[in-house]
Amino acid sequence: MKINIRYRIKEFKRGMAPHISEAKFMLRRIKKSPLSIAGISIIIFFAIIAVLAPVIAPPVNRNPYEIWLDGYASAPRPPGSPIIKNTKAIKLGYTTHILGTTPGQYDIYYGIVWGTITAFRVGILVVGGALIIGCAIGILAAYYGGVIDELMMRFTDIIFAFPGLVLAMALVLALPTTWKIDMFFYVFSAIGFIGFVILGFKILKLSSGQSLGFGFLGLIIFMLIDMYVLKSPSYWIMPLQLAKLDKALIALTIVGWPGYTRLIRGEVLRIKQEDYIEAAKAVGCSDFRIMYKHILPNSIYPILISASLDIGAIVLTAAALSFLGIGAETGYADWGQMISFARNYVDITMTNWYAFFIPGFFILLFVLGWNLLGDAFRDILDPMLRRK
C-alpha cells in the first residue's frame, strides 16, 4: 500500500511538472518586482483581517455587519477614548475605542475590520458577475457575428454610453427594496425560455449555442409580459428582500459588464480566425464546445488582467455610492459610509482627522493593493511581456 501511494505521488509530480515549473517561473517574476510583492502583501494583509474578523472584532450586535454604537452623541471621539455606554461591548472584551468613534458614535475599529469583508465582497462579486455576463455575451456575439453580433453589441453600447456612476446611482434608486414575485413569473419565464430554445432548434434550425441565446431572449420577453401584463397580486408567493448594498452590487454589475464584452469580443474575433478553430470544426466539435473549450481559454487572459485591475476601481465606486448615501444602509460596516458620517467634521484644523482619515486610508490601501496585484498579474500572464 505504501509503495502504491509513493508511486502515485511520483506520478502526480510527473504529471504536474509543467505546472510546477510554470509556478516557479511566476514566483521568480514576482520576486523580481518589489511592487508586485507590495500588492500581494497588502491583499494578503486584508485577507487575514477579513478571515480573523470575528476573532479580532467580536460582533456586538446580532447582525455582525452592523457597527456597534456607543451612545448617540454627534461629536466624534478620538482614538483611545473609553467606552461609556455600551456595556455589552465591554463584556465582550473591548476596553477602549481603539481608533475612536465616528460622529454618531459608531466604533471605527469595528467598522474597519468588518468593512474589509464588505470591500472584498463588493469587489469580487461585482467583478465576477460582470465577468460572467460580459464573457457570455461577448463570445456569443463575436462567434456568430452578423445580426446577433450587431444586436448584442448595440445593446452593450447603449449601456456603455451612460456615465458609469450616474447610471449606477439611477439603478440603485430605481431597484425596489422588496421584490414580490408571483409564481407566474417563474413558470412563465421558464416556459418562455424552453419554448424559445425549442423554437430555435426546430423551426429556425439554429445550432445549440444560437438557440440558447434565443432562449434568453424568450426569457426576457416573457418576464416583461409577466411584469406588465399579468399583474396578479393575489399570487405573491415569495417576496425577495434586497438589502441596500445588494442593490448597489446589482447596479454596479449592470454598469460594469460592457467593458469586458468589448474586450473579449475583440479577442474572440481574432481567435476565431485561428487555424486550430478550423481544425476543431473539421474534427466535429459543436459550436458550444468550440466556444467553451477552444476559444474561451485562449481569449480569457487579457480579461482576467483587466478584471483584477477593476476590483480596486469597483470598491472605490461602491465607496462613492455609500458616501453619497445610496450604498450601504446606515450603520452597515462600509468604509465609504464611515467617511460619509464624518462629512460635517472635515475642516482645516484637522481636529477630527481620525474620523475621515482612517477609513479613507484603508480604502486607498485596498485599491492600491488590487491595482498593484493587477499589474503583477499582467506581468505574469501576458505572453508579450513575460519572457522579456
Place this chain on the structure above:
Amino acid sequence: MTEEILSVQDLELRFYTYEGVVEALDKVNLKIKKGEILGLVGETGCGKSVASLSILNIVTPPGKIEGGRVIFYDQGKLVDLLKQKDSFLRKIRGKEIAMIFQEPRAFLNPVYNVTNQISEVLMLHRKEETVKKALEEIENTIKSKKKKPGFLVRYDRKMLQKMLKNPNPISLRILSKIPFVNRYKRRLKKTVKKEVVEILREMELADPDRVAEAYPHELSSGMAQRVVIAMALACNPTLLIADEPTTNLDVTIQFQILTLIRKLQQKFGSSILYITHDMGVVAELCSRVAVMYAGVVCESADVVEIFKNPLHPYAKALLESIPRPGKAFKTIEGTVPSLVNPPSGCRFHDRCPYAMEICVNEKPKFLEVKKEHFVSCHLHRGGLK
C-alpha cells in the same frame, strides 16, 4: 471496379468581399475511389484548400457555397453533405472524413497538450469503444486482486456501465461537473491516455510518452505534423483530406511523412485527397491527379497518363515548368487572373498558346477524352471517341 466514396459535382463557391464577388470555385468536379490517393494540384490561390473545406462544409463567411453537390457514400448510402444538418455533419467530420493541414503547429490549440487534443477526437467519435476498454481494465484489475472490489471501484464501474448504455445522459452531464463524484472520469482518462500513446507510437514518433505530455510549442514541426496525422487517423476515417501536409517541412522529414501516410493508407485502406503544388510528391505518392487552375478543375487522369500525355495546355505548361538540371527554366507567361473578374469562357484563355475564338466566349465542358482521362478544354471537345 473500385467503388467511389466521394464525388464532388459542379461545386460553386463565392467569397463576398468588399472588393467584389470572388468566384473562387466554378463547377469543380472531383471523384475519389475507395483506397486511392488523388492528388489535387494547382498553384497558390487556385481554390484547392477551399475545395477541401467545402467537402466538409466548414467554409466560413464571407465564403458561401452557391451550388453543386458533394456526394459521400456513407456505408452504402448516398449522402449530399451540403444539404445535411449540422448535427449529422458533426458525426461525419473527424470520423468519416478527417483532415490534415499545412501548418501543423497552427492547427494545434496552444492551451492543450497532445493527449487532450487527441482524446477530444476519441471522446467525440469513439466514446463507446473507449468506455468499453476502461471497463475491461477495471474487470482485469478486479480479477488480478482476487478480492471483492471496493466501493470506489464498484462506483466507477457502475458509472461507466451507465455511460456505455447511453453516452451522454443528463444525469451524467450534471454529475461530471461535481468534484469527487466525477472520479469515474479519471479511469476513462487513463484509458484514453494509453490509447493516445498507442496511436502516437503508430505514427513512428521516437518518444510517444513524452510527446503525449507535450504542448504544441514544444514540438518540432515534423512531430507536430505526426500529431496532426494521429488526430486525423484516430478514428480510421474512410477519407483523409491532406492539405499540403509536407509543404513546410524539410526534405528528409517530408519523405518520412510521405512514407508514413502511404503506410497508414495501406493499413487502414482509407482514401486520400492529397492537395499539393509539388509535382514530385504527386509522382511519388498519388495514383490519380486532378489539376486545378483559377477555381476550375481542368484535367484529371491517372498519374502516369498525366505525366506522359498531358492534354490541357495548363497541365502541359505546369509540367514543363518543373525545374530540371540542364534544361532552361520555363515559366507560364502572364499572371494568374483575379477571380473577382475572371476571364470569360475558359479561364486559361489569356495565357494559353493555343487560344481560339471559342475559348473567349464559351466555357469548356469537363469531358472524358480517353478512358478515365477528363479534360475541360476546347481543343479536346470531341469527348470519348
